[in-house]
Amino acid sequence: MRTILLGPQRFMTTAGTALRSLGVDGAVATINAGWEEREDAVEELDTVLGGDTRHLRLYHRMFDVIDKDEHFASAAMTFRDSHDALLSLYRLRLHNALDGVYAVQRRSREAQERGRDDHGAFGALDDAVETVRHVDAWYAAQLKVLYAELDERAPLDDSGVIGWHRGEIAAMLADCAALVMPGGHVGSLLRALRLFAVRVPAQLPVVAWSAGAMALTERVVLFHDHGPEGAREAEVFDRGLGRVEGVVALPHARRRLRLDDRDRCAVLARRFGEQHCVLLDDGTALELAPDGSLPAGARILGLDGAIHELEAAHA
Numbered sequence: 132m133r134t135i136l137l138g139p140q141r142f143m144t145t146a147g148t149a150l151r152s153l154g155v156d157g158a159v160a161t162i163n164a165g166w167e168e169r170e171d172a173v174e175e176l177d178t179v180l181g182g183d184t185r186h187l188r189l190y191h192r193m194f195d196v197i198d199k200d201e202h203f204a205s206a207a208m209t210f211r212d213s214h215d216a217l218l219s220l221y222r223l224r225l226h227n228a229l230d231g232v233y234a235v236q237r238r239s240r241e242a243q244e245r246g247r248d249d250h251g252a253f254g255a256l257d258d259a260v261e262t263v264r265h266v267d268a269w270y271a272a273q274l275k276v277l278y279a280e281l282d283e284r285a286p287l288d289d290s291g292v293i294g295w296h297r298g299e300i301a302a303m304l305a306d307c308a309a310l311v312m313p314g315g316h317v318g319s320l321l322r323a324l325r326l327f328a329v330r331v332p333a334q335l336p337v338v339a340w341s342a343g344a345m346a347l348t349e350r351v352v353l354f355h356d357h358g359p360e361g362a363r364e365a366e367v368f369d370r371g372l373g374r375v376e377g378v379v380a381l382p383h384a385r386r387r388l389r390l391d392d393r394d395r396c397a398v399l400a401r402r403f404g405e406q407h408c409v410l411l412d413d414g415t416a417l418e419l420a421p422d423g424s425l426p427a428g429a430r431i432l433g434l435d436g437a438i439h440e441l442e443a444a445h446a
Contacts, residue, residue, distance in 0.1 A: 157308030165315020314341025
């Protein structure tokens with residue numbers, strides 16, 4: 132299983148090089164549903180990838196389903212409204228929990244500066260972070276319920292139009308030598324992947340960046356410390372394809388994270404401590420080992436809030 136994660140590709144400076152490094156012979160499938168309405172603007176992508184491309188057009192296929200399957204379209208609207216309500220409640224709980232973490236962290240640091248454990252401040256920080264993890268787990272469980280309700284209202288396997296698209300997509304993937312997944316809107320990309328039950332064969336080489344890289348992981352985390360409305364706490368958004376395990380993908384890390392705020396970064400790393408928070412900045416190219424582990428040199432956030440480079444492969 133060969134997988135390459137890239138940094139942002141505004142000018143696609145490394146995508147072509149990464150694909151050529153795989154030495155594949157044959158057509159290349161692309162899933163760029165994250166580009167939404169610009170999904171068919173692929174001239175530059177075609178040139179970079181060598182011209183022999185098969186665009187799966189998942190975003191446009193989604194709207195074909197909505198136009199032709201009124202029952203599914205109605206159920207999808209209900210799901211969207213329910214998901215928005217769930218996200219609102221999740222964000223409220225998340226902000227309250229993280230406010231507690233930052234307060235305890237300040238107390239813990241003061242205790243550390245005095246060289247003593249002031250009334251259990253060190254352990255209190257770990258416990259506060261665990262509370263945030265509990266909120267994340269609660270959201271994930273509730274989202275799973277919403278998906279189950281959607282499937283009950285409008286079973287995807289019962290839709291003829293969805294079945295037709297799924298069959299065509301699977302056939303196109305089977306006929307290609309590699310898959311490329313660019314960035315864009317990660318929510319649109321994930322919805323399209325789920326609707327058409329896209330399964331990437333383990334033997335199919337993949338090159339992905341930005342939203343595409345996030346979609347390959349087990350758990351997609353949204354983040355933006357420099358958003359138009361101020362800092363936005365990192366939030367678990369949805370499940371990914373799970374091809375890349377043990378990784379939280381952080382594209383545009385230097386532009387979207389306050390990397391100079393080590394306390395904030397330390398909380399992020401602690402919160403997802405069982406996974407590596409991997410920085411995917413411009414120029415980054417990480418080919419995973421055959422067992423799916425990260426290569427030496429991958430840049431991650433450490434529990435101390437600093438940026439570290441892996442010295443050897445880690446799962």
